[in-house]
Amino acid sequence: MTASDIHTPQYFWQQDAARHALRAALDADRLATAYLFVGPEGVGKWAAAQWTAKALLCEAPERGNRPCHECGGCKRAAKFTHPDLHLLYPVPKKDDEEHIAAFLETKRDNPFAVIEYNRKPNLAIERVRDVQTELSKTAAEGGKKVAVIGEADQMAPNVHGILLKSIEEPPPNTHFVLTTADPGRIPQTIHSRCQTIRFTAVDPELIAQRLVDEGIAAPDQAHMAAHLSDGGWGHALRLCDEESVAWRSDVETLWQKAFQPQLSDFIDQMETMFRGGQKFNETVQAFDIWSLLLWRDARAAFASSDTASASMATPSLDVAWSCWKILQQGRATLWVNVLPRSAVRGTFLALRKRMGLG
Ligand SMILES: [Zn+2]
Numbered sequence: 001m002t003a004s005d006i007h008t009p010q011y012f013w014q015q016d017a018a019r020h021a022l023r024a025a026l027d028a029d030r031l032a033t034a035y036l037f038v039g040p041e042g043v044g045k046w047a048a049a050q051w052t053a054k055a056l057l058c059e060a061p062e063r064g065n066r067p068c069h070e071c072g073g074c075k076r077a078a079k080f081t082h083p084d085l086h087l088l089y090p091v092p093k094k095d096d097e098e099h100i101a102a103f104l105e106t107k108r109d110n111p112f113a114v115i116e117y118n119r120k121p122n123l124a125i126e127r128v129r130d131v132q133t134e135l136s137k138t139a140a141e142g143g144k145k146v147a148v149i150g151e152a153d154q155m156a157p158n159v160h161g162i163l164l165k166s167i168e169e170p171p172p173n174t175h176f177v178l179t180t181a182d183p184g185r186i187p188q189t190i191h192s193r194c195q196t197i198r199f200t201a202v203d204p205e206l207i208a209q210r211l212v213d214e215g216i217a218a219p220d221q222a223h224m225a226a227h228l229s230d231g232g233w234g235h236a237l238r239l240c241d242e243e244s245v246a247w248r249s250d251v252e253t254l255w256q257k258a259f260q261p262q263l264s265d266f267i268d269q270m271e272t273m274f275r276g277g278q279k280f281n282e283t284v285q286a287f288d289i290w291s292l293l294l295w296r297d298a299r300a301a302f303a304s305s306d307t308a309s310a311s312m313a314t315p316s317l318d319v320a321w322s323c324w325k326i327l328q329q330g331r332a333t334l335w336v337n338v339l340p341r342s343a344v345r346g347t348f349l350a351l352r353k354r355m356g357l358g
Contacts, residue, residue: 011051014202026065032195034176038183039199042232045179047111053146083140086131089150090121112234145174152178153185201231251286274341283340287331
């Protein structure tokens with residue numbers, strides 16, 4: 001099984017409502033001009049958009065107008081090389097071309113992939129105008145034209161304006177699929193002209209099971225990744241890559257070192273892990289992991305009354321509860337310009353104090 005076989009066949013994994021809505025529209029040959037796919041990151045909105053594009057560009061549709069996945073139209077739609085498939089998505093401004101190529105390569109391999117950037121991405125107005133021009137022409141292959149617009153919330157107002165005009169007065173045989181994890185930032189004028197299809201977070205237990213079944217992660221790692229994924233399969237996959245697993249391992253080790261009598265090991269490792277002011281996303285994740293570990297340790301301590309086996313010094317419920325609050329407060333300070341290293345140091349000193357470790 002190749003990597004793409006693992007990720008691509010299930011376009012609507014655990015998204016029955018979305019699948020039924022689109023299939024019903026295709027059955028009746030009444031696909032809307034514009035759809036807005038709404039749902040958390042990594043749940044498969046892009047995969048569903050790709051499936052919809054295939055359905056529109058398929059040269060030999062199956063019963064109910066469903067894509068055959070075999071013809072030239074479907075295959076080129078899957079590779080994003082079909083001349084009547086137009087894609088727009090935000091990338092960081094610098095090195096645009098490089099980011100665009102990397103985005104397509106990643107999504108080709110796995111449409112569920114979650115792509116994160118260190119800098120805020122945006123959608124250049126020139127790219128939107130180019131697509132608008134293409135859509136105004138007759139389809140290159142005489143059939144339909146499809147525009148897929150990923151993360152449609154992350155656009156400047158003037159870009160939303162152009163998009164609105166296209167959707168309001170669509171060129172003939174043209175369909176739009178917009179995706180967003182943040183529908184509150186899509187202007188109401190666009191929202192009201194799209195048919196909304198909802199995608200939902202997937203039960204972490206199902207994600208963990210699938211990670212294990214497909215040999216992507218061992219059970220321990222699978223559970224941790226699934227619970228940190230916010231119900232997004234694409235997110236969970238990313239959390240299972242080598243770099244993420246290594247980071248989580250460091251984060252767990254730091255948790256254990258934090259509650260030893262001597263703090264020197266803890267300080268050394270913390271300085272290495274949180275050197276410099278970067279690593280915002282990683283630090284947020286570290287706080288989430290420590291929250292999970294706190295309850296894991298507390299539960300183990302409650303169950304066995306064997307405090308020696310857990311890293312937490314005291315197993316009482318009120319201590320666990322206030323430690324959890326300390327972690328949440330530390331996590332919150334990351335948004336008010338506190339350096340990750342300072343937030344981590346301050347949090348662990350407060351935790352030790354609450355546990356009576358001084
Ligand atoms: Zn086909």
